[in-house]
Amino acid sequence: MTAGEHHVAEVEMEAVAEESSHQLRRRRGEEAAAGEGEAEAMSMERVFDEKPVPTWREQLTVRAFAVSALLGVMFSIIVMKLNLTTGIIPSLNVSAGLLGFFFVRTWARVLEKTGLLKQPFTRQENTVIQTCVVATSGIAFSGGFGSYLFAMSDTIAKQTTEENDAQNIKNPKLGWMIGFLFVVSFLGLFSLVPLRKIMIIDYKLTYPSGTATAHLINSFHTPQGAKLAKKQVRTLGKFFVVSFLWGFFQWFYTAGDDCGFAAFPTLGLQAYEHKFYFDFSATYVGVGMICPYLVNISVLLGGILSWGIMWPLIDAKKGDWYPAGLSPTSLHGLQGYRVFIAIALILGDGLYNFFKVLGRTISTFISQVKSKGNAATLPISDDSSPITTSGISFDDRRRTELFLRDQIQKPIAFGGYVVVAAVSIATLPHIFPQLKWYYVLVAYIFAPVLAFCNAYGCGLTDWSLASTYGKLAIFTIGAWAGASNGGVLAGLAACGVMMSIVSTASDLMQDFKTGYLTLTSPRSMFVSQVIGTAMGCVIAPSVFWLFFKAFKDIGVPGSEYPSPNALVYRNMAILGVDGFSSLPKHCLTLCYIFFGAAILINLLRDVVGKKVARFIPLPMAMAIPFYLGSYFAIDMCVGSLILFVWELIDKAKAATFGPAVASGLICGDGIWTLPQSVLALVQVKPPICMKFLSRSMNAKVDTYIATLS
Numbered sequence: 001m002t003a004g005e006h007h008v009a010e011v012e013m014e015a016v017a018e019e020s021s022h023q024l025r026r027r028r029g030e031e032a033a034a035g036e037g038e039a040e041a042m043s044m045e046r047v048f049d050e051k052p053v054p055t056w057r058e059q060l061t062v063r064a065f066a067v068s069a070l071l072g073v074m075f076s077i078i079v080m081k082l083n084l085t086t087g088i089i090p091s092l093n094v095s096a097g098l099l100g101f102f103f104v105r106t107w108a109r110v111l112e113k114t115g116l117l118k119q120p121f122t123r124q125e126n127t128v129i130q131t132c133v134v135a136t137s138g139i140a141f142s143g144g145f146g147s148y149l150f151a152m153s154d155t156i157a158k159q160t161t162e163e164n165d166a167q168n169i170k171n172p173k174l175g176w177m178i179g180f181l182f183v184v185s186f187l188g189l190f191s192l193v194p195l196r197k198i199m200i201i202d203y204k205l206t207y208p209s210g211t212a213t214a215h216l217i218n219s220f221h222t223p224q225g226a227k228l229a230k231k232q233v234r235t236l237g238k239f240f241v242v243s244f245l246w247g248f249f250q251w252f253y254t255a256g257d258d259c260g261f262a263a264f265p266t267l268g269l270q271a272y273e274h275k276f277y278f279d280f281s282a283t284y285v286g287v288g289m290i291c292p293y294l295v296n297i298s299v300l301l302g303g304i305l306s307w308g309i310m311w312p313l314i315d316a317k318k319g320d321w322y323p324a325g326l327s328p329t330s331l332h333g334l335q336g337y338r339v340f341i342a343i344a345l346i347l348g349d350g351l352y353n354f355f356k357v358l359g360r361t362i363s364t365f366i367s368q369v370k371s372k373g374n375a376a377t378l379p380i381s382d383d384s385s386p387i388t389t390s391g392i393s394f395d396d397r398r399r400t401e402l403f404l405r406d407q408i409q410k411p412i413a414f415g416g417y418v419v420v421a422a423v424s425i426a427t428l429p430h431i432f433p434q435l436k437w438y439y440v441l442v443a444y445i446f447a448p449v450l451a452f453c454n455a456y457g458c459g460l461t462d463w464s465l466a467s468t469y470g471k472l473a474i475f476t477i478g479a480w481a482g483a484s485n486g487g488v489l490a491g492l493a494a495c496g497v498m499m500s501i502v503s504t505a506s507d508l509m510q511d512f513k514t515g516y517l518t519l520t521s522p523r524s525m526f527v528s529q530v531i532g533t534a535m536g537c538v539i540a541p542s543v544f545w546l547f548f549k550a551f552k553d554i555g556v557p558g559s560e561y562p563s564p565n566a567l568v569y570r571n572m573a574i575l576g577v578d579g580f581s582s583l584p585k586h587c588l589t590l591c592y593i594f595f596g597a598a599i600l601i602n603l604l605r606d607v608v609g610k611k612v613a614r615f616i617p618l619p620m621a622m623a624i625p626f627y628l629g630s631y632f633a634i635d636m637c638v639g640s641l642i643l644f645v646w647e648l649i650d651k652a653k654a655a656t657f658g659p660a661v662a663s664g665l666i667c668g669d670g671i672w673t674l675p676q677s678v679l680a681l682v683q684v685k686p687p688i689c690m691k692f693l694s695r696s697m698n699a700k701v702d703t704y705i706a707t708l709s
Contacts, residue, residue, distance in 0.1 A: 056527075059520060067107075069535055077671060084561040085283075085632070098660065100133065101126055101233070104125065124519065124524070127514055127520040131532060132529070132532035139181060140544075142503045143536075143544075147565040150563055151567070162574050180496070182534075186504075186533060187444070190412075193412075196509070210510035213510075218517070232659075243672075247668065251679075253689065254686045255685060259688075262281070274307045274312070275631055283669040284635035286666040289642060290639075290659060291640075295618060299632075299633040301622055303633045307629055318334075321586055336587055339568060339571055339627055340591055341587070348619060349619040349623070350471065352598065406524075407522075431493075432493040434486030435490045436481075450469055454466060454503075455505050455508075458506040478576035487573070508529055564627050597619070646658065
């Protein structure tokens with residue numbers, strides 16, 4: 001993730017998963033203290049022991065994919081809006097699980113009353129829905145609509161003065177975007193299928209997000225869990241309606257630029273000029289309730305450091321450090337410091353975590369391989385090296401048996417990878433002539449190794465570093481192609497290729513872990529992931545196309561949808577082919593300082609331990625407001641404050657219903673974007689402009705209006 005993309009979501013998911021793992025450890029400790037007999041009685045699979053496990057075909061129902069398509073559209077709209085505003089994407093897994101449970105349970109009850117219910121709603125079907133929805137909405141993120149893909153456009157290229165010639169520009173079109181996603185999004189699904197037994201059973205990787213999701217779904221389908229889920233869904237629905245209506249109400253006052261509640265100078269006009277204000281966004285209040293406190297505080301600190309201290313000081317150097325008459329969007333002026341210092345922080349944080357996770361992955365993998373003893377072969381596929389079930393719990397025994405029952409044959413995995421890779425190598429140069437076939441071939445040769453590293457590291461730490469691999473592809477392929485051969489466009493396209501592979505591979509392993517813990521067939525999980533990915537390849541670009549056509553200033557700084565990460569990615573690609581010659585005075589020195597600071601802060605966080613580290617800010621989160629400002633950070637901190645006060649009053653209720661309230665706020669405001677886009681397309685404009693002026697400016701306006709009358 002770059003400036004606010006996936007890394008914040010990863011940190012947030014790590015916190016959620018860590019909380020879940022604490023609960024799991026506590027539960028296991030209680031079971032151990034109560035004795036083996038009682039632990040067996042408290043076993044999750046004992047609760048479901050009397051219920052037959054559906055076959056993998058029975059888990060794949062028409063209603064599951066109908067609900068998945070509906071929720072996929074909803075979540076794709078939400079993710080797209082977040083992509084094009086700040087790029088902070090919270091985890092929507094809880095919302096997907098909750099709403100999937102609600103829709104199918106409602107469907108089943110209606111059919112049950114009419115006597116037409118043929119198949120009960122199971123946790124396996126719930127898992128299939130959650131997997132499919134996350135796969136669908138995941139394409140809205142990994143498709144690069146707010147980053148590498150939109151960075152190719154003329155809109156973003158105009159904001160730079162280097163490498164913005166025709167060979168480095170490709171404007172969005174619905175046809176080629178859908179085609180591109182179809183040829184790059186499926187390869188990751190085949191790359192690691194043969195290793196699923198190693199990852200899940202032999203090495204027992206945690207995959208905290210997958211584990212947390214599985215326990216959520218398991219709890220829904222117990223009698224007590226079903227009652228709680230209904231209350232959570234009811235709460236989510238209430239705040240969904242409130243958020244939707246609030247978005248509708250705000251729309252009436254946005255008839256011009258800088259109009260409406262989003263431009264409310266809540267902290268004063270001087271603070272508003274420096275991007276410090278509360279913009280009444282239900283979305284980012286909800287995001288703040290989901291993200292850990294540390295993420296929100298880090299974002300606010302980054303805003304204070306940049307817009308409160310650094311940019312005013314650098315602005316005072318106008319005429320010395322950079323020419324005074326430049327456009328506000330010129331990268332040779334203040335905007336250059338904003339963008340490139342943010343990139344330095346992002347790269348420093350990303351590379352540190354990349355090498356940390358890679359080192360831990362390699363050392364742990366080597367030690368686990370050695371622990372296998374003198375075995376001649378590794379248990380790479382389902383049919384190798386039988387599992388010994390003596391001495392393991394009933395739950396593990398039951399889950400292992402079901403996990404190994406429905407095999408995904410190796411020829412399907414290997415053959416699928418080769419076929420999809422061949423199609424991709426042949427097709428991509430026609431979509432991007434600058435991306436030669438041998439660039440793609442080299443990427444696909446190394447991709448399985450990188451996908452394994454990412455999936456293994458994600459299983460250990462819950463951190464997916466897909467965007468870091470994408471950035472490496474930008475620099476390597478871009479430099480290989482060179483500036484004279486469309487290296488900027490080649491690097492951005494290569495970023496999409498690499499990101500798609502390593503991201504979908506780790507997502508699939510997370511889903512396999514969820515399926516393992518819910519007794520969902522790996523075969524049905526794989527099929528649902530494929531179907532969800534296919535739906536996402538159509539839904540995500542269609543949603544983006546709707547935004548692109550409805551909002552004419554999309555990607556323009558200061559607009560409703562500035563798409564800040566697109567400019568960041570394009571400038572990374574320019575750096576890859578041109579070097580540092582285009583940076584303004586002292587910008588490179590400041591970049592070195594912040595690059596080193598990001599590494600030192602991360603190192604300090606690892607050295608001091610978790611108790612102290614939770615008070616040390618996250619460099620990646622701090623980088624987000626360097627370019628955008630602090631208005632959304634204030635929204636997020638308001639969300640944190642609401643949750644904090646709620647926890648002081650009733651911690652249990654806040655923990656239970658907080659995610660539902662946050663999800664309702666995010667979903668309602670996100671879905672309002674759909675009718676707002678339709679209104680924009682049919683040229684229906686808001687009737688009122690609510691604007692805020694200083695007292696002196698207001699007096700001048702009054703005087704001017706008096707002269708007209």
